[in-house]
Amino acid sequence: MKTSRTHVPVLTVFIISASALSYEILLMRLFSIIQWHHFAYMIISLSLLGYGASGTFITITKNYLLKRYHISVICNVLLFSLTSISCFLAAQSIQFNPEEIFWDFRQFPLLVSIYLLLSLPFFFAANCIALSITFYRESISKIYAADLMGAGIGSIGITVLLYVLFPENALKIIAFLGLLAAAVAWLEFHLQPRILALLITCFAFSILLLPKSWMELRVSPYKELPQALRIKGAKVVDKLSSPLGLITVVENKTVPWRYAPGLSLKATVEPPEQLAIFTDNGGMDVINNFNNDTSTFSYLDLQTSALPFHLVQPEKVAVIAAGGGSNVLRTLMYDAKMIDVVELNPQVIKIVKDYYSGYAGNIYKDQRVNLHNTDGRGFLVRSMSLYDLILVPRLNSFGATASGLYALSENYLYTVEALQVYLEKLSPGGILSMDLWLRIPPRDSLKMFATAIDALNASGAKEPGKNLILMRNWQTATLLIKNGEFSRDDINRFLDFTTTRMFDVAYYPGIKEEEANRFNILQQPQIYLGARALLGNEKQSFNNSYKFDLKPATDDRPYFHNFIKWSTVKEIVTLRGSGGLPLLEWGYPVLIATLIQSVLASLILILLPLGFLKNKHNNIPQQISKIRVLVFFFSIGIAFLMLEIAFIQKLVLFLHHPLFAVSTSLFSFLIFAGLGSRASNKFSENWGYNKTIFYAVSGIILFGFIIVSSIGVIIETLAWLPLLVRIILSVFIISPMAFCMGIPFPLAMASIEKPAPELIPWAWAVNGCASVISAVLATIVAIHFGFVIVFVWALVFYGIAYVNFPDRQQVWRKSGYK
Amino acid sequence: MTFRFKTTNTVIFCVFALLAALPSSHADSWKSKRLAMVGEIEADVRDTSRFLGKNKLDNNVLKALKKVQRHEFVPPQLQKSAYQNRPLPIGFGQTISQPYIVAIMTDLLALKQTDRVLEIGTGSGYQAAILGEVVDKVFTIEIIEELGKIAAERLEKLGYRNIRAKIGDGYYGWPGEAPFDSIVVTAAASHIPPPLLKQLKPGGRMIIPVGSRFMVQQLVLLEKTKDDSFKTRQLLPVRFVPLTGGQP
Incomplete structure (x- = not known):
């Protein structure tokens, strides 16, 4: 290998930075698919310490590496490329199960192995940049600019790429780009023979031909989709990828899905045939097979979600986060005249509106339906209409909600300000209906109740308690907020609805304690007691003494699903042997664990090379302060x-x-x-x-x-x-x-x-x-x-x-x- | 010579005695672990007495827990953890439930020996075996074919002649053997299947654990009244009150 005059490898740094940032975003996608979002967050955060480790490594080895700068950079670029695929494949084959972590301490070394494997690609990518800024010290601004701009282009590039490729195939593109960067480096360094750059490029193209079976994702067997696919007759019929999630459509003609949460015990009919839609292998939703025969859909009237239709006969309805369309179908069945259907994910719309339109009874093509591919809150902010009914569905699956997996996810649909927007868009007498999962001890239902009180107060309601109704069964809850006070007639119809379906009233204006715990009996009528406390003078003391955080989420603190109080964590962990762990909200402890681990690892990475930082410029009497x-x-x-x-x-x-x-x-x-x-x-x-x-x-x-x-x-x-x-x-x-x-x-x-x-x-x-x-x-x-x-x-x-x-x-x- | 003969005989006797004792000492070791686990469960039940409405498990349930060899229901590599009071993975994305949860679920059904019990979701077969120790007739349905076969063979090998296992869709229950005094629904469902409610005898009980494979959030105990109506009770299987100052 001969070298001649060399240039600052701006293009190499640009490509490697673009690839590394794309890789980071892609890993987040991949781990959200094979594991769960919050653990993906922890794993990727810790892996990014590969950047810090590269600085430590080069501080220690710079004398050796800088003498071999060109070959060192090329080796690191090649290693980035190769490890980007191989380390992910190795990491996903480690059978780490986050749910076992408190039972089985053998999970910890598995977790650390995943960190180490995934930090390697970042380590190699960062080495290229760190070596370059150390070697071309006079051109740091140029190299750093290429680094930042490469990352900027990478962030857009991967977003576009995830619309056209499945995440596992996008991984090949990252490795391809890495190899391409090695070829570019060869040329930028003017290394000889130049034909080697061509050979590396050919090798890069060969990466794109890696067999499909090698790239197969190994999804945790405890996620919803793998569980569903174990059942006889389950068959994946469609799969679509976008940066918003991997959508999988599954049919099962042998064992139907029968998805009907919140169904009354009085129901005698089986839900009709359905297709299941999974997002990132979890979060199941369904498309109902609707052939315009409403008699088979009587179950829709027997779910807790049907409540608002018994209190208002809506002409104009807004259905937020419509998904597979169950709420749209229900709204059509109640003869609404105009329905604004809002769904953020264009691929979910494509599935219901185009791919399975006939199956779904063409509900998204109905003349009464106006489809909007946008965020629900954003739509309502811009909408000029007033609605008789706004439906906000249960977000996330029960499993994910139950484990507190969304504690770290910002949610702008459930904040005080969001509810104010919804209330502003209600016609006089209109109703906002919010469906929730019910957990015991109560959390989501009471926090949403508290959020509604704040929103009503901010909207000028004199007595918020008169605008609220809360109902539950053993699994779900529905909160109604009216633009105006609930009338006696409303309440009578509400009581009739609950009694005939064996649902429990949790709150309505004028409720008596003995009414609150009739069919689905809790140890104490906790939701009623909580709702009463939140409306009364003892709100503050109730919030202080309740073991979960019920403070409403706001746009500035949009963490509706974070319920944790540290004092409660301590109590729960002591009860881990006797059934206490399910009470733990996972998101926040995972976040703290991530912080502790990253601080400890950073301390090591920063302090380790201190001994190697000897100033060789002995003629300089005072060094640059390391502390500064x-x-x-x-x-x-x-x-x-x-x-x-x-x-x-x-x-x-x-x-x-x-x-x-x-x-x-x-x-x-x-x-x-x-x-x-x-x-x-x-x-x-x-x-x-x-x-x-x-x-x-x-x-x-x-x-x-x-x-x-x-x-x-x-x-x-x-x-x-x-x-x-x-x-x-x-x-x-x-x-x-x-x-x-x-x-x-x-x-x-x-x-x-x-x-x-x-x-x-x-x-x-x-x-x-x-x-x-x-x-x-x-x-x-x-x-x-x-x-x-x-x-x-x-x-x-x-x-x-x-x-x-x-x-x-x-x-x-x-x-x-x- | 006599001395040598005696010594040799003694050595041979000791070796044989040791060999003969090996399996039984192994069995003893499982037994002592099992008893320790049951002791732990009893203590947990005392702790959660306020939620369960009792501070002691039914004697029949206790006997069953002491008898059923949980190590036979877990994969060989996890046998050493079989008597820890925790759920364990059994393959196919399924788990064997935490013994404490199995114990209180069985207890809450208030079973009589003559009862006929239906279980939806056989899994490893451990819950069915516990039920089989308490009542005369157990019917269990598993939807995952491979898992169902393994569990059925295991139950047969262990001699549970009063347990009938089949592979199928538990949503429709087992109409040919209905009605049942109790139903255990261990498989996840988005709602309680109407056919199961129908197959439950008036006065019968149904228990449903709610949560993930590894963590049971709450138990839903459904009772069918004499007039064919229903009531559910939601039970938190842990000593926890949501308000500070509340008495556990």
Whole structure:
């Protein structure tokens, strides 16, 4: 191998960064499919420590690797490519079962093995970038810009890719891109013979031909779809992938699905034939086989969800998160004149409207139905209509809800502000109906009741208790909120509905305690007692003494499914041997476990190479302070991610689509930060390091402050704009702040590269570890204090970074150097 | 010579005695583990007495727990964990339930020896075996073919002649053998199947564990009244009250 003149490998870094970020997002998808979302979150977070580990590794081995820079980079690129597939396949074959973790401590080494395997691809990808910024110290701004911009393009690229490919096939593309990056590196380094680049490219194409059987996903046998497929007659009839989820349609003509949660014990008929729709191998919903014979659908009138139709005869109805269409069918059966059907996932619409339209009785093509592919809340915000009935279904499956798996998922359909939007869109006397799963001890039902009280109070209701009805059976609950007070006639019809179906009243205006526990008997009428306490003066003391957190979710703290109180966790863990564990809400403890693990691993990764950080510039009397380097790079690592995460959440509310929010936010932040990085060199030449960092941090804080103080107004006043305009506007809002955010990292690197070059990979390690901690910390801060505080924390961390800028001029000035 | 003969004989005797004792000491070891597990379950029942309405399991249920060899119902590699009070994976995405949950489910049915019990979801066959120790007739249905076959063979091998097992769709119950005094629904369902309600005798009880494979959230105990109406009770199988200051 001969080398000649070399160039900064900007294109290689760009491709490898794009591939690594795509890989991160793809892993999240893959693990959500084969495991559960919250464990996917923990596994991927910890694996990203591969970035920090690369800095530590290069700090220790740089003398050896930098002498062999070109081949080291190419080897790492190749290793990234190969491990991106092989490590995932190895990790998914480890039989880790999160549900056994408290019973069987052998699960821990399995979990650690998964972390280690998945961190390898990130480690190799990060090595390429860390080696490059250490080798081409004078071109850090250029390399960092390529890194950020590559990641920005990667975030969009993988989103598009997941619309056209199944996740396991997208994995091949990542490996392909990795190999392509190796070929590009060969050419960028002007290595000889050049034909080798062609050979690597050919090899890259061969990756795309890997047999299907190798790439097969090994789904946990405890997820809903594998369980369903074990039953005789079950057959997958369709599969569609998008970044919103993997949709699988399954039929079973031998053993029908008979999906009818909340069905009355009085029901004597079997639900009709159905097709099951699974999202990410869980979250089952169904399409009913409807042939316009409503007599076989009497079961729809015997579910708890049928309640609102007995209190109002709706002409105009909005069905939110319509899914397979059971609520739409029910609404059609009750002769509504106009139905706005809202569903976020276009592939679910495609399945019900196109693929199985005849099977579903063409319900989505009915003249009375207007179909809207958007987020339910966003639709209502923009809708000019008033509705007699708005239906919000049970979200998520019972299993996922029961285990508290959604505690970490932001949910903007269940916040106080969301309920206010729904109430504003009700015609006088109109009803908002919210279906819920019922858990014992009660959580979801009481929290939604508390949320409704707050929303009614905010909407000016004089006595919220007069606008509310809550009903339950042994499995589900339905909460009705009326625009106006429930009349005596309403209540009579409600009582008739509950008695004839053996459902229990949990609350209605004028309820007596003895009515609350008749058919489905609880140890105590806890839901009634809770509802009464929440409406009365003892609300605060009830909230304090209740062992689950019932504080309503808000747009700033959109975690409806987080019920945890730490004092309760302690009690539950002590009861683990005697049936206590099912009470544990998994999401939040997993988050804390992730934080603890990432902090411990970061400490090791940051402290380990300290012994290797000997300053060889003995003629420099005072070194750059390691503490300042540590604090600076740690702070900007924390702050960057926190701002990004907080902004994604605000954009979810503005764009009303989680996918567009994530893509727009990541793309804008990374591309404009990349441009900022690219420009940082020029700025420092013109203004010097001190002024540049001052301007950059001031810019971040100023733009950040403007955004925080105006975002609420922007969201409220401009929500009516078309989606594309809102996306462009979001990019416009983010860009100046993101541009400034791209400056501090390369500026500080440039500042330390001459007096302390040995600190460059270490600073990279610190920054990498901080980014991992930041993502977890941001969620914890948001759960407790809200996203506005996440913004504030981020700005404070930028302030801390500014104060600790590792200033070369100052150090050299102090030491008399010119 | 005599001494040598005696010594040799003694050695041979000891070896044989040891060999003869080996299986029984193995069986003793399982038994002592089983008794320890039952002791643990009894303590848990005392702790949750407020929720179960009693502080002691029925004697027949206790006897059954002490007798049924749980290690025979778990995969060989998990036999050493068979007497831990925890659910264990048995393959096919299924689990053998936590013995404590099996115990209280069986107890809550208030069974009499002459009762006919239907179980939906045979799984490993452990719950059926416990029921088989308490009542004369048990009927059990499993929907997963492979699992159903293994469980049926196991129950037969262990000598449970009063348990009839079949593979099929439990939604429709076992009309040919109905009505039943009690029904145990261990397989997940989105609702209680109307045919099962029909096959339950007036005054009969049905028990349904609700939750995931590894964690039972609550038990739903359904009673069919003499006038063919129903009542359900929702029981939390743990000593936990949702309000601080509440007495467990």
